Amino acid sequence: MIVNLPILSIVIGIFSYFALCDKPILRGIDPQRAQLYANNNDKFTCFDGKKTIKYTQLNDDYCDCADASDEPGTSACVSGRFFCINAGFKSLIIPSSRVNDGICDCCDGSDEYFSNAKCINNCIELGSADRLREKQLAELLKNGNQLRLELAQKGKKLKEDQKIRLAELEKSKDQANKIREEKRQIKADAEIFENDALNVYRQAEEESKKQKEEEEAQKNRVEAEETFLKYDSNSDGKVDITELQTRIVFDKNRNGIVEIEEARYFLDDNDELDLESFITLGWPKIKPFLMLDSGLFKPPRRNDEPIDDEEEEHEVEQQGGEEPNEEAELLNEEEEQHHEEEGEFDEEAQEEPQNEAPPTPQVQYDDETQRLIHEANEARNQYDIADREYREIETEFNKIKSALEKDFGPEEEFAPLNGECFNYEDREYIYKLCMFDKATQQPKSGGSETRLGGWDGWKSNDYRQMFYSNGAGCWNGPSRSTLVDIECGLDTRILSVTEPNRCEYNFKIQTPAACFAALSADTHDEL
């Protein structure tokens, strides 16, 4: 506010202020605005023009103007502002409500002219301390900026190198892909021959399998029919509940009686079944029981209901001990890790199945077939090598590409920090910040690392705040996230870690990369 006024007016302003400052009527006024309070025929008009009052009503400790303009030096107006000149330090504007409230807000004590507060004028000390601090800050900024420029240079170089490397990789990637495609073709051809040869053997095998199955089914039917006749004690061509109830083998819960529900279960929830439906619906349920009864069959794993099984397993896992809330948190984390692993696995799973050599056959292949298998194996190996090479190049390519896409500051000064990790220890945890990657927390007492967030982006466009989001989920809350406040410093390190909100972390770090000499001078003035 002072900055834009001509120097002359400042001088006049200060002069007139000092000339008038003994008069309480002009208390609390910014010297720049003193002329607005000039006596005009013993009248004063509120700045909003809505009211004209006697000049003696200025600063008379009663608020007459709705815009508070008549009481700059008292606490009378609710929305008033009091100006303390604070000679030797920075001037300050405080709300009127802080005038004469017993607390020294102005270093010159001018706000407490009628209270019990004994204010000491310490503006000179504050001013010199402030200047010293500013000097130190300037020094720091100067040195820090030097380091920043070095970082920037490194960063730019890094970027250039990466760009070159990227171009190279792009080329070799194409090359490798071409080779891979060739090998894939050779492999495919070889596998066609191999497949044709093997098919002969497979068909034979399948036919014998089919035949076996048919025999099995026939046997099963005969068995079912026999059982049907046996159970249909009244020979009405139907097996019903009462008939089953006489067979103690169906006492599933072993309480000595076959209850209706138990009997119904074996009739697939029907009251009775005729022969055909008995064979399709009843028998599949009855047979295992009969086998179990005669010791032929060991039951638990039912292959036809895999989903149930899996669910059961998980239920068991979930029931295991611990407080439910911690449990859920744990599960969440576990889940996430699990998911990651799954992801990796999936990738392999998609690309690798062809690599599996056909199972070693029971039968002895003729020489020609064996030769074809051998050739196909060789082709598969060659393809694997080519594919691996391609993927290695691709990984590096992607890494560099994503690094190049990140915003490393106006002059790439943050680029050298990419992926660098810094630790910070407090009483309970070791915190780790891997720049542009992730923030984590690990209990000192051991235990696994918790992710406090992954790189999300800059929170402010002045490169003072980074945001890491989507960390491990929080019990009864959102997923963890971390805000990183960055200040200028001669080296890069974490200064403090706090958790101001449940599961919302705040890292304060310093780094030369944030020593924007020119930039910060500007913002300073704006303030």
Add this chain to the structure above:
Amino acid sequence: MSRRLCLLIFTLFIINALAVDKNNFKTCEQASFCKRSRNVNYEKSPYEIVPNTLNINANYITADIVNKENGHLFVLKLEGIKGNTFHFEIDEKTPLKPRYRVVDALQKEPTYEAVKVSSSTSDITVTCGENKAVISTAPFKIDFYQKDVLSVTANSKAKMHFEHLRKKLEGEQHQQNNENEEKDNVVDNNQQIQDEPGTWEENFKGHHDTKPNGPTAVALDFTFHQSNVLFGIPEHADSFALKTTVGNGDPYRLYNLDVFEYELNSRMALYGSVPVIYGHGEKGTTGIFWQNAAETWIDIAGTSNEQNVMESIVNFVAGSRNQDAPSAHFISESGIMDVFVLLGPTPNEAFKQYTDLIGHGNLPQMFAIGYHQCRWNYNDEQDVMSVAHKFDEHDIPMDTMWLDIEYTDSKKYFTWDHQKFPHPVEMIKNLTDMGRHLTFIIDPHIKRDSGYFFHNDCTDRGYYIKTKEGKDYEGWCWPGSASYPDFFNPEIRKYYADQYLMENFHENSPETGIWNDMNEPSVFNGPEITMLKDNLHYGGWEHRDVHNLYGQMQLVGTFDGLIRRSQNQLRPFILTRAHFSGTQRYAAVWTGDNAAEWGHLEAAIPMCLSLSVAGISFCGSDVGGFFGNPEAELFSRWYQTSAFMPFFRSHAHIDTKRREPWLFPEETKLIIRDAIRKRYSFLPFWYTIFYEHERTGMPIMRPLLAQYPLDKNVFSIDTHFMLSDKLLIRPVMQKGASKVDVYFPSRNGDKQGDIWYDIDDYRKIDHVGSESVTVNAYKVPVFQRGGTIIPRKMRIRRSAILMHDDPITLVVALDAKKHAKGTLYIDDEKSYGYRQGKYLYLEFEFKDGVLSSRLIDESASYNTKTWLERVIIVGLDKVPTEATLRTSSNQSTKLEIVDASKTSFTIRKPGVSMMEPTWSITLN
């Protein structure tokens, strides 16, 4: 995939389960004494006065009562107490051992009054002043008359039930006894009790209660003949008007419990128990104070059960009142029958009769009436200071920063976590330098840690509550394994109080407030999250006998400690969660762990009204709701509501998002700022009504029926309330509301009402009935009653204590006769100097165009800088041209009239000092 699904379902389940787990708490059916007593069903009560046992004394009579079923003898004592109150007690004539009597609730021995007695074979009439009690001898009952109006009857429904102490009969003896009985053909209800399960031991959720004394219940019913509504018996999260419970679920329960995520519209027990109930109707108000500290259930009959206020109003108007007069059946697990009958006849008189017995709430320090900023937890010193500074940055007044349990060294009270709080004394001083205070928590559970002095002292000296075997009882609470000092022992209370002293607890200050939480007591692994009933206290009493008093006894110690900490200079500020009859003598109470829901905001009013009429006026709810995250609108509406309730504190659970006002959108922050500043502008009024509360014992926060006892429509209104007899408040408590219905009550039950003025724009309302008032986000519908003068301070500082010297604005709101009266109380706002006459108590009156001021207590004086800044006159038709101030020294000064509008005008800057003994302002 299925794993993920399972997890999802699991998580959903947990999130949806944000409600009380009722299974943790007993129903009446599960509490054997309640079940037995509730099922008592005599056609004719078996209790009778034994002929020729009447004993007449100056202030009381005694007579024997016999239970005809078993011949067991009891003694009735009935006495008169000054001010329309009777007291009676019934105890066993020769109990096997003494039964517990509550001695710590009454403030002092009541002032008894002479009684006159006349008797016949059928009844005994005891007259005391204008009132009388008529005892019917057989069957036994007592009718209490206020003047000649039958107000209340004890045992009119023959529910009286007194389980005398007995020896447990074992094996043969038992059998023999049964045979004898059959021979004599006597059916003894009490003998049947002997055999019922639950009488000699009781199990609940794996907890075993050994009940060495067997069945000891006492129960009695009261019928309120002149009443339409019953209210009182806090603490429940329910409507102000009590609902019928007979044949309709469980009775209201009083048993101090730490209920996790309590439920609304429920009669379940909560953190506190004040066994006082009132019946009110057009013909008057009657109260019953059932002085008993054991678990108590109250079965209500004959009251309206409409949830909806309007519905019940309609029914009242239609005259479809329940046929039976309302009644309350008190059932306690042990102790004696100890009953005070408060005969009113007006609501305020009945409330005062109760507080005259139990004690008036004390005038707090000014800072305690300001706004409190709390959270579980402000993490460290820097956090505390930065939040305090932020309030200044955003120019929002705030008086007190709070620290929840995390400030301690591993939940060891009277210690600090020096990692987070390395310089507590400096931190406290930094707050004090900003005109602010600190309040921190001290819970009753003591960590069992051999490195903890408090634990070692208690162990060595036997200060802990004992198990039935005489060992130190161990429970589980915040620190893990913990034990509980027996505050019933005066020596232990003294030890406890000593711990607050500066010489023992250095990192402390005489200025800090103390928060006693978890003092039901909360025991995480105990039955119903509290202590075993067969634990033993000082004097050999079972925990069963004293449970509801435990928290209050902690307060007695804390209060003593804080008084002594400041060398008797400063008024202690204590907040408690558990409470009982008399808690107002020591502490403020808040409504516990509520939730960030609109319903919980609405519940704050009936909950605090119920506490107010039960003597505890210094009441508030956690602004924003303890559990969960409030949306912006709910949050700001909560601030607005609480700004007009006595205790004003924001608080939040550790798992919630931070919610300091500036973390919300700017508009929300401004609404909150406005609400808090409104509170501060009324501080002189608040302080005055707190003083008058101490002086008169009448509630600060009042139900409308207290001021408008003849208007049936207000009997069950609990969305509105009054502050003293001057302000009517109807906060906005609905999401998205653009209008609220405000009911302006009737003085005579008909069309005659008061004039009301909206405090924001002085708009006048001069009709009786409901009016739809338009509201925006900033609006809190508050109305000043015509006929009142309210003192305010319009210079809003960053804290209340910084406004001490600021000038006064008087808002004179005129009634139909252009008349108004009001008061202002001024003192140093912190010390006990006022009890030595260092105060000013002024009465203002506006009459015939003259506003005058006089000292109510002429002998009192206080040196104040406060002066009269402006007088706003509301409701005068003509605006005068000027005014003249005359002081006692007969000086006269011309005053300017400014800001005149249709509804009001302002007398500019009279400037007269509030010390001036008399002055007047005449309108010309």
